[in-house]
Amino acid sequence: MTVRVLATREELPGFGLQRLADDAEVVSWRGTAKPGPDELAAIVPGSTGILALGNDPVDAALMDAAGPSLRVIALASMGFDNVDRAAAAERGIVVTHTPGVLAETTADLTFALILAARRRLGAAAASLAQGDWDLFRMHDYLGLDIHGATIGLIGYGQIGRAVARRAQGFGMRVVHHDPYAADEPLSISVGLETLLAQADIVSLHVPLTAETRHLISHRELAAMKPTATLVSTSRGGVVDEEALLKAIQEGGLHSAGLDVYEREPMGEELSPLVAEPYVVTLPHIGSATDSTRAAMVDLAVDNILDVLQDRPARTPLPG
Ligand code: DGY
DSSP states (O other): OOEEEEESOSOOSSSHHHHHHHHEEEEEOOOSSOOOHHHHHHHOTTOSEEEEOTTSOBOHHHHHHHOTTOOEEEESSSOOTTBOHHHHHHTTOEEEOOOSTTHHHHHHHHHHHHHHHHTTHHHHHHHHHTTOOSSOOTTTTOOOOOTTOEEEEEOOSHHHHHHHHHHHHTTOEEEEEOTTOOOBTTBEEOOHHHHHHHOSEEEEOOOOOTTTTTSBSHHHHHHSOTTOEEEEOSOGGGBOHHHHHHHHHTTSSSEEEESOOSSSSOTTSOOGGGGOTTEEEOSSOTTOSHHHHHHHHHHHHHHHHHHHTTSOOSSBOOO
């Protein structure tokens, strides 16, 4: 009997969906906006698997709408805060994600944000595009150096370590704070307070969980140097955006580079951070290269096939 798998997008990079279609009937969400819970609930009944992206809502109601056939929720994403993991565990549903395959690409983008925010690349490029360059002025678009700076990595998993390797090439001092990671040669492990006080660049690499929600808020921003840059390629909810806006507007922080937000996607209702001249904002493109996005879909599909074929999933979320 052919099993049914819901994919929350009709088109995904690479050939993963085609491979999946060899073993399952793939039913796809065909809308152009982010699917809401009701829209997914309407097409999920009878599914054995759900292939979702990192911010599609996968809650208990969706699992119940799928019914008892549902065995696996495979995310084509590293982040997993969009899934009600407790509800999945109660129902015996395996949840998988895609660690590893996106670490280097996301670290590349982290560095792009560091460079763009500290060297004011967005503002400089926009002014050139507007024809606003008639004289070389020594004081235009002055930024802050990256080489020789101290970078503080909050979260020292695969992506944090990949950023640390890049930082070495820039001659930076690297410190990290991660209760789950030990010291290692690339980086010194320090407490959060020490990291915030010492770092010229604070870069976030933790998943969004109850423990990390608003990990960076008023108190933490006040503890950072006024010349510091905050960079986030993890999840928006890790930063209290109101507090960040205040710190930037009041000169408590030099700059920020953001790829992720508390509300995504933004649609036309932009976060006020987007208009801030010292904040570089990107639309969640950390893993957005052809090969990495295809690898993420491939891994998600492999996880689904593992479960469908009664093998242990290769990258389940830890229980
Ligand atoms: C991830 O993999 O978590 C990326 O942010 C895309 O969701």
